[in-house]
Amino acid sequence: MPELPEVETVRRGLEAVAVGRTITSVEVFGPRTVRRHAGGPADFVARLRGRRVEAAARRGKYLWLSLDDGAALLAHLGMSGQFLAVAAGTPDPPHLRARFRFAGAGPELRFVDQRTFGGLALAEAGEGVPAAVAHIALDPLDPAFDRGAVFDRLRRRRTGIKRALLDQSLVSGVGNIYADEALWRARLHYARGADTLRRAEAERLFDAVDDVFAAALRAGGTSFDSLYVAVNGESGWFERSLEVYGREGEPCSRCGASIRREPFMNRSSYRCPRCQRTPRDPRW
DNA sequence: TCCGGCACCTGTACGC
DNA sequence: TGCGTACAGGTGCCGG
Numbered sequence: 001m002p003e004l005p006e007v008e009t010v011r012r013g014l015e016a017v018a019v020g021r022t023i024t025s026v027e028v029f030g031p032r033t034v035r036r037h038a039g040g041p042a043d044f045v046a047r048l049r050g051r052r053v054e055a056a057a058r059r060g061k062y063l064w065l066s067l068d069d070g071a072a073l074l075a076h077l078g079m080s081g082q083f084l085a086v087a088a089g090t091p092d093p094p095h096l097r098a099r100f101r102f103a104g105a106g107p108e109l110r111f112v113d114q115r116t117f118g119g120l121a122l123a124e125a126g127e128g129v130p131a132a133v134a135h136i137a138l139d140p141l142d143p144a145f146d147r148g149a150v151f152d153r154l155r156r157r158r159t160g161i162k163r164a165l166l167d168q169s170l171v172s173g174v175g176n177i178y179a180d181e182a183l184w185r186a187r188l189h190y191a192r193g194a195d196t197l198r199r200a201e202a203e204r205l206f207d208a209v210d211d212v213f214a215a216a217l218r219a220g221g222t223s224f225d226s227l228y229v230a231v232n233g234e235s236g237w238f239e240r241s242l243e244v245y246g247r248e249g250e251p252c253s254r255c256g257a258s259i260r261r262e263p264f265m266n267r268s269s270y271r272c273p274r275c276q277r278t279p280r281d282p283r284w
Numbered sequence: 285t286c287c288g289g290c291a292c293c294t295g296t297a298c299g300c
Numbered sequence: 301t302g303c304g305t306a307c308a309g310g311t312g313c314c315g316g
Contacts, residue, residue, distance in 0.1 A: 001309065032293090061310075079293085079309055095294090115293050117310060159287065168311080176309060266290075267309055 002077040004061060004139055004173030005216035010083055011063045013231025015056040017085040018065060018109060021102040022052045028120075033097040033113065036074075036132075037121040047122055048073065048100075059129050060136045060172025072130045074123040075111070081118025084110045085231050139173035140209050151202045154194045161197060161205070162190035162269065174209060177245045178216070180270045182208040184244045189276045190269045215241060244270040 002010070026048045028034055028041040037044045052068040064072040075081070084093075085107040098111040098120060111120060123130035138145045150171055157164045164170055165179045174182070183190055185208035188201065197205075219241065220230060243253055247270060248261040257274035 003310095076311080078311080080295095114295070115309085117293065119311095157286085163288085166310085265288085265309090267307085 003175035007061050009230050011056050011058045018053045024103050025101045027099040036119050060139045062133045072123045072125050074121045078117025080114040082112045137172045157194040160191045161194050164194040180245045181212045187275050
């Protein structure tokens with residue numbers, strides 16, 4: 001499941017594979033992948049032809065290729081999106097959604113997406129980020145990320161801390177997996193009221209998010225199956241380092257208590273019942 | 285304005 | 301074997 005470390009790994013791959021090259025042709029297979037592109041598939045294809053890729057950038061889980069006409073090819077991997085750089089003529093995989101060919105030698109780029117939550121669009125470049133991404137908050141890896149400002153906004157939220165962490169307009173890049181991992185590291189229950197968080201606890205949580213992102217990035221991301229791979233097709237290895245996510249019934253590495261899985265926001269939360277005790281009053 | 289619930293989507297695992 | 305169901309979950313929309 002692509003969260004910030006996975007998307008950053010993909011961005012680095014795109015930087016190596018696409019930047020400096022000129023797009024000669026684009027194919028889009030089915031309208032859903034470009035559903036966020038206002039002009040539809042035909043316009044998407046026409047506007048990309050002949051454009052040179054200047055840079056590969058990212059904010060949170062969104063990434064984009066800056067083009068020489070000032071536009072940006074915006075992408076979100078959703079649940080299962082993959083960019084794959086492969087030699088032309090390699091057989092098409094299932095769930096191929098788009099193909100980009102470039103001038104000269106080198107691989108073509110494919111966008112493959114099994115669950116189709118991912119998407120591509122052409123966006124107008126804004127101040128630093130495309131306008132379509134302006135609502136996404138800075139992510140913790142961004143040098144401009146301001147812990148104090150985020151803490152102030154957290155304290156005004158009347159909701160649980162995990163729900164707030166997953167809100168990309170507050171902090172970007174955190175998804176269900178790394179939220180659980182960071183909360184475990186910070187010894188916080190997911191339902192703890194965001195407005196009750198003390199500054200020291202927030203610092204602990206920010207440190208935990210930083211640590212888990214940095215470790216995952218070093219490992220090239222988390223892979224549970226073939227749904228997340230880097231641009232070169234390789235899987236990440238961070239799954240081996242997960243402490244709670246997907247480990248229901250296994251002992252907590254800190255205290256030995258059995259990890260629990262609990263329903264949360266129509267998905268699951270994993271936590272240690274001893275290290276992350278249920279708040280007696282969720283509002284604390 | 286903020287918050288919570290839900291649709292979107294497909295492959296896999298599991299129970300009957 | 302085959303069918304039905306639950307589950308995985310990021311984002312955006314909608315209703316309260």
